[in-house]
Amino acid sequence: MPTTAAHLATPPASPDVIECVEPATLAPLGRVPVDGPDAVRDAVARARVAQARWGASSFETRRALCAHVMAHLLDHADELARIVVRDSGKTLDNALMGEIWPVCEKLRWTIAHGEKHLAPERMSSGLFLHKRATVLYQPLGVIGVICPWNYPLQNVLGPTIPALFAGNAVVVKVSEQVAWSAARFQRILDEAFDALGYPRDTVRIVNGFGATGAALVRSGVDKVVFTGSVENGRRILEGSVEHLTPVVLELGGKDAFIVCEDAHLEQAVHAALAGVFISAGQSCMAAERVLVHERLYDEFVARVTDHASAMRIGAALEAPADVGAIVSDEQLALIERLVSDAVSRGARALCGGRADRARGRFYEPTVLVGVTPDMPIANEELFGPVMVVMRVRDDDEAIALANRTRFGLGSTVMSRSPARARKIAEALRVGSCTINDFGFTYMAQDLPFGGVDASGFGRLNGREGLRACTNVKAILEDRFPLHMPAKIYPSDPKTYPLVRGALRLLYQPSLSGKAKAALELARALRS
Numbered sequence: 001m002p003t004t005a006a007h008l009a010t011p012p013a014s015p016d017v018i019e020c021v022e023p024a025t026l027a028p029l030g031r032v033p034v035d036g037p038d039a040v041r042d043a044v045a046r047a048r049v050a051q052a053r054w055g056a057s058s059f060e061t062r063r064a065l066c067a068h069v070m071a072h073l074l075d076h077a078d079e080l081a082r083i084v085v086r087d088s089g090k091t092l093d094n095a096l097m098g099e100i101w102p103v104c105e106k107l108r109w110t111i112a113h114g115e116k117h118l119a120p121e122r123m124s125s126g127l128f129l130h131k132r133a134t135v136l137y138q139p140l141g142v143i144g145v146i147c148p149w150n151y152p153l154q155n156v157l158g159p160t161i162p163a164l165f166a167g168n169a170v171v172v173k174v175s176e177q178v179a180w181s182a183a184r185f186q187r188i189l190d191e192a193f194d195a196l197g198y199p200r201d202t203v204r205i206v207n208g209f210g211a212t213g214a215a216l217v218r219s220g221v222d223k224v225v226f227t228g229s230v231e232n233g234r235r236i237l238e239g240s241v242e243h244l245t246p247v248v249l250e251l252g253g254k255d256a257f258i259v260c261e262d263a264h265l266e267q268a269v270h271a272a273l274a275g276v277f278i279s280a281g282q283s284c285m286a287a288e289r290v291l292v293h294e295r296l297y298d299e300f301v302a303r304v305t306d307h308a309s310a311m312r313i314g315a316a317l318e319a320p321a322d323v324g325a326i327v328s329d330e331q332l333a334l335i336e337r338l339v340s341d342a343v344s345r346g347a348r349a350l351c352g353g354r355a356d357r358a359r360g361r362f363y364e365p366t367v368l369v370g371v372t373p374d375m376p377i378a379n380e381e382l383f384g385p386v387m388v389v390m391r392v393r394d395d396d397e398a399i400a401l402a403n404r405t406r407f408g409l410g411s412t413v414m415s416r417s418p419a420r421a422r423k424i425a426e427a428l429r430v431g432s433c434t435i436n437d438f439g440f441t442y443m444a445q446d447l448p449f450g451g452v453d454a455s456g457f458g459r460l461n462g463r464e465g466l467r468a469c470t471n472v473k474a475i476l477e478d479r480f481p482l483h484m485p486a487k488i489y490p491s492d493p494k495t496y497p498l499v500r501g502a503l504r505l506l507y508q509p510s511l512s513g514k515a516k517a518a519l520e521l522a523r524a525l526r527s
């Protein structure tokens, strides 16, 4: 059985330094020192001091911070995209569309809507008409963010922006696979805090391997937002037990992409190509299983194979490329193992099906057919540029197959019938579903993002993501200065019959029941 991505981490050559390499060319990028447990604790302690000021800042100031970050991203978009490309191996288009754009959209959304979702909220006071009920969304304190490698810029800023907007300080542990770019991203935040006169310690990025992440989890931060593999998600939960630290887990996926018989074929083909080949398939919500109705199957497979065969792999900064590199040797070996295992069990690669190590770490764009539901490739996260296409007889079979894995992150349904697509979307056990496009749920920042089952729990984005960064505090206060004592002590023999009468009066559904209760109450009051 092939191993999953999280079992693949190569033991570091030195525990004190990260050797950074360009995945697309294997050229060295430099060495980044590892932050050990003491450095992590120090960053958290400094962040806690900084948070005392930042937590008292106005929403106006927090919007200004977002605007600074946005201006930096726009002014330096080309430079930042190239940094992302060098560190992660993705293409320039993928860097601009998949990293800088979603972060800009998150900033725009936060500036426009953040205050509305975090302002004190008036609630019903229920029975207590003389009281006023309010919910406050107060900062938690210091939030620890632990990132994977697949979106170096977005993985840092995506969870950091809502945490900051809610008044928290943040300590971010970036992935050892993309440690080289972290210092440049720190500069974005440093310059924004400098401009506003707040301490840089409000956000600190730390570098290191798993041990650095583990130290952050155990550092006493007030929440951990972890994005990564299922196996390390379990380790985060284990670590969180020590201080009862709340945790958000954004884990892996095995997303289904369902093409109904009434789908617009050309639209489905292009959405599927995007779903599989963006970032060379190294996205948590990549279309890992394309389930196509048997009536469209042959034509669909022919078209995607034509497109995939023509795609260019390569280092995007040297020559135009459609599909970028694979981040690590271990990840490349995992893709090879899952594909060759599937082929040995009867699957066929209609194009690609091989790694290309001539210039860097690449895997040829692949279309794989003949995959059966029990094969490991149909169940384990692949994270590679491989379109696994499976034939289905009807919607019910598509739903059953889609729900068959342990994951439940995103999904896609392609159909010309809104009712049919919606019915399928509702039947999928997932955190999100995009109908007739790929991945747009993530760009619609009002929508929460996250998964169920092995894909984790908790939500990023939207109102739910913002409020997840807060202590949701309930306040009940006097509406009028009545000052009526609620005399429960010392106990009184009238209390029991009075309460019983009041219960019946309030909750009896029928009018006759309420009338009887009123009489009982009157008797109890008289006695």
Ligand code: NAD
Residues within 6 Å of the ligand: 005, 006, 009, 146, 147, 148, 149, 150, 173, 174, 175, 176, 208, 209, 210, 211, 212, 213, 214, 215, 217, 227, 228, 229, 230, 232, 233, 235, 236, 249, 250, 251, 252, 253, 283, 284, 285, 381, 409, 451, 455
């Ligand atoms: P990973 O689990 O190997 O590493 C993620 C981070 O955890 C890294 O920074 C790593 O150093 C750190 N880490 C490792 N061991 C740790 C420990 N014991 N304690 C604390 N931190 C530890 O994941 P990866 O290979 O970097 O990323 C790929 C995975 O991330 C895939 O499974 C992918 O689906 C998932 N992912 C999920 C989402 C989502 O939103 N659901 C988004 C992107 C990626």
